């Protein structure tokens with residue numbers, strides 16, 4: 001078990017009706033690795049990410065995390081119990097934050113740990129404060145989401161995911177909905193997580209960020225992983241024409 | 256206009272208004288229960304419950320409320336359901352408004368952003384935990400106004416049970432018309448009292464709506 005990869009996706013395929021969105025994807029991620037997924041719109045990046053925590057279950061193939069198969073084929077009740085358990089180990093951050101608007105920042109962070117980890121009020125409050133400190137949002141602990149800027153919302157959303165003490169963090173275009181001047185504060189938090197060796201899979205349109213922070217880059221197109229490798233290789237010496245075309249469009253004005 | 260007569264019968268109309276208020280409150284409570292169950296059925300994972308919910312809504316909304324009340328009150332004894340007029344009225348009206356409330360509640364729940372369910376489920380919360388702690392608190396805020404519309408309709412709908420001789424505002428007007436031959440005055444008193452009940456309820460709902468809005 002110890003030499004098995006931390007995260008392994010095997011022969012993953014996914015269709016929405018007749019539309020094949022993922023086609024035979026294989027991916028392994030080591031503990032502490034940071035993987036960027038790039039590619040054109042509609043290439044299946046989000047779907048792949050959402051397959052990892054069963055938000056969009058695969059049509060076929062397997063997803064493993066730390067020796068546990070995530071997408072087990074089980075009767076409904078057992079399946080629900082299983083995914084509720086394994087999802088606690090997989091933090092996810094969404095493009096549109098998805099904070100709970102009826103709860104304060106504190107409420108957003110404590111809701112799930114209180115319910116799922118059997119922690120006392122005191123313990124979850126400490127947990128919330130600790131996680132908010134990590135993302136630099138402690139002073140906003142009693143604010144409502146509507147009182148925060150986009151960048152602040154996203155940092156709170158990251159703290160909310162971290163409060164479950166996940167083994168891996170998934171980011172689906174965490175900065176795409178932000179005003180340009182607010183992108184950096186979220187990127188900084190993600191860089192800090194990278195320095196703490198959090199395992200992360202990051203779907204992003206920010207090539208610069210992927211280059212700076214990630215150990216590996218996957219380029220996806222039309223449901224396939226077309227190319228993968230270190231940022232240096234993928235960004236500077238891509239072998240596939242589709243990668244070159246994509247990068248030509250997206251690196252304009254960046255380097 | 257015969258004001259003298261109006262003053263004399265007014266106390267009896269006030270009593271009748273009280274019955275209308277009782278009918279309205281009981282119907283609102285039972286209707287909300289029917290509506291919540293209906294919405295739960297309509298949103299169930301299981302096709303069977305969804306079918307029951309959809310059938311309930313389409314039968315009730317597809318037939319006149321008066322016929323539903325008649326079936327219950329006059330037809331009931333034939334199949335062993337013996338109810339006094341007031342109970343038949345409350346149950347008939349509740350089942351009726353419950354179908355409309357089913358759609359209101361369901362509408363509010365499905366209009367909560369899908370990302371809310373995803374975010375909560377991603378943290379490991381179950382479907383029901385998410386419903387209870389995330390979706391319903393947000394949907395509740397969205398449903399106050401449209402439920403207010405249902406309640407407004409329900410109050411006016413209580414007039415129907417005059418047809419099964421529940422002594423409420425409409426029936427009382429009809430009764431006094433029989434002895435005074437003054438339909439204008441009698442219906443005017445009833446109408447005014449309905450309006451007061453509806454106005455007060457409307458203010459209450461507006462207050463509640465303001466109170467539940469997110470800061």
Ligand SMILES: Nc1ncnc2c1ncn2[C@@H]1O[C@H](COP(=O)(O)OP(=O)(O)OP(=O)(O)O)[C@@H](O)[C@H]1O
Pocket residue numbers: 016019021039040041042043044045046047048
């Ligand atoms: N729930 C769904 N039902 C049907 N089709 C879907 C669904 N979700 C995604 N798709 C389709 O699957 C394909 C891949 O979508 P996906 O969201 O994974 O792309 P993406 O690479 O994340 O794109 P973007 O960069 O625009 O976010 C698209 O064609 C999309 O329309």
Ligand SMILES: [Mg+2]
Pocket residue numbers: 045046047172
């Ligand atoms: Mg996407």
